[in-house]
Amino acid sequence: MVSLGTLLTFAFVSLGMVCSPGPNMIYLLSRSISQGRTAGFISLLGVVLGFFVYVIATMLGLSALFVTVPYVYEAIKWAGALYLLWLAWNAVKPGAGSILQPRPLAVEPPKKLFLMGFMTNLLNPKIAILYVSLLPQFVDPDKGSVLLQSATLGLIQIAVSFTVNLMIVLVASRIADWFGMRPTWLRLQRWIMAGVLTGLAARLAFDRR
Incomplete structure (x- = not known):
């Protein structure tokens, strides 16, 4: 059974992951602004289904694979750390845009919105690498x-x-408008996200389990 302390720690790490810039956040923010909250919510349901796919994959095979072939975990761990650092650099490099600057999207029907949300998450390299790298660190046989x-x-x-x-x-338009009128806060948001990403990368890199 997972201890309460482990659950709280993992919840905090998960919060850092979801708050870091990535395809899911960019897509949901842009979709909600360009097509409305309903479209954003339908897209979010597709994203959630993608998470369940990763949970099932982790439950049924990845943990056993890490025990049998520990070098696979090491490879994923370092790939995840390097990817996090790459995301951190892209958040603060000269000329970098913010995740709070939405991309224009075409209007799509509900079925396609759900599928696009699902595929955005399923093919998201951040989730693919980080999910299998971070979660096993909190499992104790x-x-x-x-x-x-x-x-x-x-x-x-x-x-x-x-x-x-x-x-x-729910608040995509307000977030974009608020930050759009405050460029200093927009830059600060980028540096905060970079700091979160760098911290997660360090956690992966120095893990010895």
Whole structure:
């Protein structure tokens, strides 16, 4: 059974992940602004389905793979750390844009919105690398079923991600307008995100489990 301390720590890490810039946030923000909250919410449901795919994959195979072939975990760990650092650099490099600067999108029907949200998350390299790199660090075989622990942590991650992304969908226009009129805060947001990303990269790089 996962301890309360582990759950809270993992929830905080998940919060850092969902608040860091990436395809999911950019897509949901842009979709909600260009087509409205309903379209953003339908897209979010597709994103959530993508998370469930990663949870199931983690439960059924990735943990066993890491135990059998530890070098696979090492490779994923360093790839995840390097990718986080790359995202951090892209957030603050000269001429970088902010995730709060929406991209124009064409109006799409609900079915396509759901599918696009699903594929955006499923093919998101940040989620693909970080999900399999971070979650196993919080699983302890000495505390019971690895399968149950992975499922519990996965549901925590989905709950945190859904809550934050739902807030983004609901207030997307206000967020974009507020930051658009305050360029200093927009730059600060980029540096905060870069700091979060760098911290997560350091956690991965120095993990010895």
